[in-house]
Amino acid sequence: MSSKVSRRQFLNYTLMGVGGFMVSAAAMPMIRFAIDPVLASSEGGDFIPTDQKADDVTETPVRVDYTIKDRKDAWYKSDVSNTAWVYKDGDKIIALSPVCKHLGCTVNWAGDDTHPNEYFCPCHGGRYEKNGKNVPGTPPTGPLDQYEVEVIDGLVHLGKTMPNTLV
Ligand code: FES
Numbered sequence: 285m286s287s288k289v290s291r292r293q294f295l296n297y298t299l300m301g302v303g304g305f306m307v308s309a310a311a312m313p314m315i316r317f318a319i320d321p322v323l324a325s326s327e328g329g330d331f332i333p334t335d336q337k338a339d340d341v342t343e344t345p346v347r348v349d350y351t352i353k354d355r356k357d358a359w360y361k362s363d364v365s366n367t368a369w370v371y372k373d374g375d376k377i378i379a380l381s382p383v384c385k386h387l388g389c390t391v392n393w394a395g396d397d398t399h400p401n402e403y404f405c406p407c408h409g410g411r412y413e414k415n416g417k418n419v420p421g422t423p424p425t426g427p428l429d430q431y432e433v434e435v436i437d438g439l440v441h442l443g444k445t446m447p448n449t450l451v
Contacts, residue, residue: 331434331441336370338377338435345371345393345403345414348379350442368431368442369393369403371414373450379431380416381445386423403428417451427451 289297334350352364367390368379382390384405391412395404402419403412411419416428430450432443 331432331436331443332366333436334368334440334442336440338438338440341370341372341377341440343372345369345380347382347393348440348442366442369428370433370440373415377433377435377440378415378450379433379440379442380448381429381431383429384410384424385418385426385428386410391428413451415450416448 332350332352334348336346336348346369348368348370350366350368352366354361355364367382369382369391370377370379372378380403382392382403384391384407386405386408389405389407389410391403391405391410393403394400395406396402396409396411399411401414403414403416405411405424408423410424411422412424412428413419416430418424418427427448427450429445430448431445434441434443
């Protein structure tokens with residue numbers, strides 16, 4: 285049995301090698317570009333400043349609107365508006381997400397005249413107690429999420445949302 289490589293086989297191997305190299309050389313930058321945002325490290329964990337002075341926070345929830353600047357969402361960078369309901373529990377500042385746990389509408393504090401000390405979701409009548417606990421018998425099946433909170437230079441700073449630790 286001969287182990288010689290025929291001219292035809294040699295040409296096939298050479299063409300496959302050169303062709304494979306050229307395809308991979310052309311494809312690698314495109315693959316890298318396509319998955320770059322996935323590989324980029326997350327900038328999570330930062331606290332975003334709000335205009336809310338910590339000293340002005342009372343036991344009654346107030347709506348705090350703030351902006352997350354230059355938030356990266358894969359290939360896009362944009363400013364994102366966010367909202368929290370902020371109140372004081374003793375010395376502790378609590379911030380709750382306004383996103384209803386039923387279908388994601390925005391809840392309002394005292395949004396329903398008949399339940400002035402609760403959050404109310406206008407979409408389907410969802411109700412939550414001040415600490416975010418969903419009122420049984422209304423559509424939401426879980427409590428409102430909570431924000432991480434820090435006070436820096438007298439201002440309330442908000443971090444990521446987390447499951448409610450108060451209920
Ligand atoms: S979305 Fe809030 S009750 Fe349905």
